[in-house]
Amino acid sequence: MKCPACRGKMEQGTTTLPYELGRGKLIVVQDVPALVCIQCGEVFIESVTLKKVETLLNTVEKSGMTMGFLEYRAAA
Numbered sequence: 788m789k790c791p792a793c794r795g796k797m798e799q800g801t802t803t804l805p806y807e808l809g810r811g812k813l814i815v816v817q818d819v820p821a822l823v824c825i826q827c828g829e830v831f832i833e834s835v836t837l838k839k840v841e842t843l844l845n846t847v848e849k850s851g852m853t854m855g856f857l858e859y860r861a862a863a
């Protein structure tokens with residue numbers, strides 16, 4: 788697919804997504820598969836991938852974790 792911002796070429800890569808889950812809670816999800824524009828750096832994440840990230844965050848919230856880093860692979 789082409790970049791929605793600049794029409795550049797997008798390549799399969801990974802990105803890091805920080806999530807603020809309310810007050811003082813910060814979870815960073817690493818190695819999330821994404822399409823990255825080689826021209827402007829725009830990142831596109833598929834909805835299927837985002838669903839998995841959400842599932843992962845729900846699990847984290849239930850575990851009572853308030854800060855930390857997660858690997859996307861743990862949810863996949």
Ligand SMILES: [Zn+2]
Pocket residue numbers: 790791792793794795824825826827828829
């Ligand atoms: Zn672009």
